[in-house]
Amino acid sequence: MGNNQLGKHQLADEELTIPVIGMSCNKCVAKVTAGLSDVSGVVSVDVDLEAAKAKIKGQFELQVIRSVIEDLGFQVEVADDDLGKNSADKVQPASDDAPTQQEGNSDSIPFLFGITGMSCASCVSAVENSLLETPGVVSAAVNFADQTALVKTTGSIEEILEHVDAAGYGAALLQEENPDQKDELLRSEIRASLFKSMVALVVGFSLMAASMLDSLPGLEHSFFWLGTGVSILLVMWVTGGHFYRGAYRAATHRTTTMDTLITLGTGAAWFYSMVVIVLPLLLPEPSRHLFFEAALFIIGFVNLGKTMEASAKGKASAAIRKLIGLRPTTAIKIVEGVEVQVDADAIDIGDQLRIKPGEAFPVDGVVRQGQSSVDESMLTGEPLLVEKNLNDRVVSGTLNQFGSLVIEAEQVGSETALSRIIQRVREAQNSKPKIGKLTDRISSVFLPVVILLAVTTVFTWWLVGPEPKISFMIVTGMSVLIIACPCALGLAIPMSIMVGVGRAASSGILIRNGEALQAASRLTTVVLDKTGTVTTGKPQVSQFHAIDEARMLTIAHSLEVLSEHPLAGAIVKYCELNRVETRQISGFVIAPGGGVSGELEGLQIACGNIRYMRELGYQGVDLEAEGTVIHVGEGEKIIGHFVLNDSLKADSIEAVADLKRQGLKVVMLTGDSESSARAIAGQLSLDEIVAGVKPEDKLNKIRDLQARGEKVGMVGDGINDSLALTAADVGFAMGEGADIAVETADVALLGNSIKGVSSAIKVSRMTMRNIFQNLTAAFTYNILLIPIAAGILYPFTGLLVNPAMAGLAMALSSITVVSNASRLRWAKLA
Template sequence: MEHDHKISGIYYCPMHCEGEKTYDQPGNCPVCGMDLVEQPVLSTATKYTCPMHPEIVRDEPGSCPICGMDLVPMTVNEEEEDKTYVKLLHKFKIAAIFTIPIFLIAMSEMLPDNPLFKLMDLKYWNWVQFVLSIPVVFYATWMFFERGWRSIVTWKLNMFTLIAIGAGAAWLFSVFAILFPDIFPDQFKTHMGTVYVYFEAAVVILTLVLLGQLLEARAHGKTNSAIKELLKLAPNKATKLIDGKEHEVGIDSIQKGDLLRVKPGEKIPVDGSIKEGESTIDESMISGEPIPVDKKTGDNVSSGTINGNRSFVMIAEKVGSETLLSQIIEMVNSASRSKAPIQKLADKISGFFVPIVVLIALVTFIVWAIYGPEPAYVYAFVNAIAVLIIACPCALGLATPMSVMVGVGKGARSGVLIKNAESLEKMNAIDVLVIDKTGTVTEGKPSVEKIVSVESRFTEEEVIRRVISLNSSSEHPLAKATLLYGNERNVTVMPVSDFEAVVGKGVIGTLEGENLALGNKKLMEQVNAEISVELHDRVKAEQEQGKTVSYLAVDKTAVGFVVISDKIKESSEKAIRRLQEEGLEVIMLTGDNEDTARAVSETIGLNGYKAQMLPEDKMNEVKRLQHEGKKVAMAGDGINDAPALSQADIGIAMGSGTDVAIESSGITLVKGDLNGIAKARMLSHQVMRNIKENLFFALGYNVLGIPIAAGLLYPFFGILLSPMIAALAMSFSSISVILNSLRLRKVKLD
């Protein structure tokens, strides 16, 4: 069952001319003139935005106040989303209906013994072209002139500046030619005494540009397909248990703590944990992994994932915007609107491009007027217009955002969430990958193998009771493992006072007058606890096998230890080998002891490791690598990783980790294994290559087309580029960029 998706009311420009800026009303981008695009979310209000200026958000459709482009709805509702496309399609049909006759009339002049002239003289056919051109200019494509005028007034010159000047000049010249033919010199006149008119050039150019806008509107719908698919995952109803009875309720009425029954085949409505029962959950839509996951009582479940063939009762823990699905959608939306650093190059080029093109067009006119063959002014006029038209930089503006939108969507479907376009670009330049151990290389689900007493005055049960009681106030994964161990043995938890978690070392507290400390060797040194030779040797033996060991000290004497093992993820070794083959150096920084770190490093073939690292140590190590000139990516999942994640050139959070780690990162891996980093690396490489290809397509047409349009080949080969062919080439450059960007949807990341 699909959600009644509503629209966000947040609009943005697909060209991201002003970065992540959004608008609350639809319209046109004030910088480039493109239609604003609406951001799809699970929301309740219809909003519109500019595809070029995401900061423009409006409650109603209209045009962007910056660039004049049509605003587009930010919605997954197909009818809403298609409004811009349908409107442009209608205008295109009108334009085509009137343009085709004008084109045929103009082309008929090339026919020997023109049959049309037997019906009427040429000057009357010129009037027919004028009348037919009015609906094209003043209805179907009038928005281009509005956008062009706005760009000149605000001096934010863009593609519509050139279109408005070029097509407008051709149309106005033609109007004056039929109204006041006597003011023109003979050079501008045909052998029949009429002035050359260019109604067909103007309307064909405008119609072709409209066709390009139509194709772009359809393409923008495809680039948001990943978000639309994610939005479709959210159900709109759930079965709530009230006093033991089932009630069907809307998704918006669910609150934290509610008990919900999820039946076989249903989508899980919100994030929570299983209270009763067990099942198999298909999480492929969020994690990108096709194999269903077995879930039992106490396990977490996520909104939008699909229940298997068993019913269970869950507790709602995260609702609305707090759910993983909502956070994924927001992250994908934000990343799609963000601007990659490489786009700054395109922006700079665009900023200088339009004035330079106008200058080239003026020079073209002057050169042809002085040195061109008769009628020199006609050649000058036509070639100047051709320069203006073929140089339109619309494809240049599309090159980066189209690739970023498609790439971010592709990543979301594969369990790789990109926070912003800058992170996507930086990932391609990484030299060193720094990884944490627990939850990154290993499963992050440690289990207690044994708790040992080495003091005759404490039995094993007494050591267990102290360990469990002290850890009852801690939220560390290792503490949870010991609590589970104690629950299985029905250990009674005693109240602990003066509890304190010592970051990177362990925990301390007071129990029945005893000063307890549970943690690594650094903590023992901090509390001045004495460690016997026997205890040290037994702990070292366990650590050499790659296990984590915590000492228990009672009143400054270490009396026992806890042995915890954390299985290495099956995907870790394969993923690290793949990254190393791509030239990455992979280093592990862990708070664990030297022996455990060495064992893990040797098992999975790391380039290096450092053990007993505190949060500030990890951050300083990242700084050291950066000072050596290396680009560093850091992958981690805990609060203790957050400083290093923020310091790194690109932070990668494992989705199984904490909110702090995810917030500090540029990339989040939903499944939380190292294979996701390999996917992110491949995605970054593919997107950057795609952007460079797009820039080549965009600039290639301009670089080659402008000299030809200016008539550079005419003295040698007699070749001139008509304004209509120039318009077709300009549109084709945009189509090339769009089609090339959409190829990213088929890229294989595994």
């Protein structure tokens, strides 16, 4: 993979982040950390398993670092570009604004798999490790709540399926554009769990009722009870066979899962009961109790909990299914003047499509005929209709309202905006915030600790328990095994992330990943660009002054027609209204955040703000006005100026007020003059304004705020903001901005309104609060109930937890976490 380019560059007090491929567990992290720490000159090493990277600080040769990592059995992923160029996405200086996740090989393809057999958080680690060990897999994210795995690979699907199967789980490729497929799998899971639950509970309650009514024969009727035991075993297998198969798979792979606990608990209950029936003389008479109904209740209640979990999960993933359902399956294609209905997947770039009123756009395209109003609320969250005329762009999934349109397809299939949005939401839902690493570490040791506690409980009752000791040992040991709930711990984070990200997406807010969501929840300062962010981005010339009007307009038009800046567009429009001629210029230069310049008839000509014109040597550039002033220069003198004004967006004042109500400091950065900036700032009640800044000045301001301890969110909509967006703790990009800004940002706002910033921060804070509530509930549940199940209250109250009630409590703990996460679906963001 081009590792030869990780050359012999000597670095002085350098800090680099290097992608390390092949790590699958915390042992790998320890191995890499220890190996790199022994390298001469290395001061510190920080290895991140989830991001698959190593952050190294010190003085060292990169060739040595690469050799050490490869000798340890891992790979260093570096492009063929020379390292000295510091390729941003391969090997780069580690800083606060460095990417937090490995983006993966550009040739990799994302696939979504449905995973079966996962019962707890331990299963997630096992599946992820098996996927990451598959040749060609660049990244893998397993979502326990959604029972899916998002895998980016350059290899074959068959190898992925084989590796998952070898790990003891099942995998099936899901068709991203077919929400009905996953819905049917979910409905099938709910029906199966409900059936198994009802059978186990009905048989269990029947057995308990018959026992309470003394309608069952005594234990001396061994043949009756032997037949009953075999029948109960059959019911246990029919209703809980998936638990036993899962426990067997885990055992063959030398690991433990929730299935292990259920198998041990219910198996102990059945086996002890059979000993009572077959070999009663081995036990003292007071200990001869049957626990058949306890085993059935455990299976029934856990299955009932799984049923309710699956139902809640289905509702939680409604956002992604709604997005997938926006794309129509068919379209009307115009072929040589004839309209033909075709499958949406058969549309090619350049095809002409007829979109009738009430129909959704199947692809991204450009209007070639007709005019209409389009409802884009399903993507942007904004209910206003958008007028579409000739040459206007339309987006897949949006709804044509009134007029009939003919569009030309520009982006089709996975390249459409809707497909990219779906992919981004899916990746975000399958990602984890940094706090997820803590729960992963806890989950990895949780089950073995529970089994150890159960053994300790049994041993303690054997040592100090009252008679009949063995009955107390069986009851408390079973209860500890069953009541311990790794499910709640495993669901605590992914359920909240899935619902929170989906809720944001339904409001036109695309959050990149769990780390961005967590970072957004901690912001203290929001920095706003002015043009196109708090203002409409559609400035107009309000006044101008010229020594020679025709000459000035000709020069201004000749320069600005070559620029794509909103101010340039306004000046060009004004000049064209005055029917000026355009001249061919040479040496055209764009100075981002400053202006444009070139040569005409051997003379330097320029258009720009005060700072830029002074840099070019023009004198007498001192005009201040209530607006943005663009000066026009020729030769060595200023020959005139334009004053442009850009109005605030309708919701900017309310949005800034909402940010301040959330306790955030709001700062505005702009390349405009001080007077122009203050005119806008006065309406918005901002905490701070910085005017006359270049793009690099925005970057420095972000870093200055961070140096003061602020957690900074940067909001922008253009190429000039991309550096600041990257440097900020969280970058917010307006959806209608330049593509580079949207791709750079941690949060994309499809609605093109800074109200989305406030909403994104709200949903992030709500989601993180929800995660902490879930984790608190899961940990509190286990910390309190495991000792109670072990019988700690018995000496004081005579209370023991019945194993059947332990099964019910286990199910309720998961239901509590799922239900709490589901509340985010109705969160008010506006």
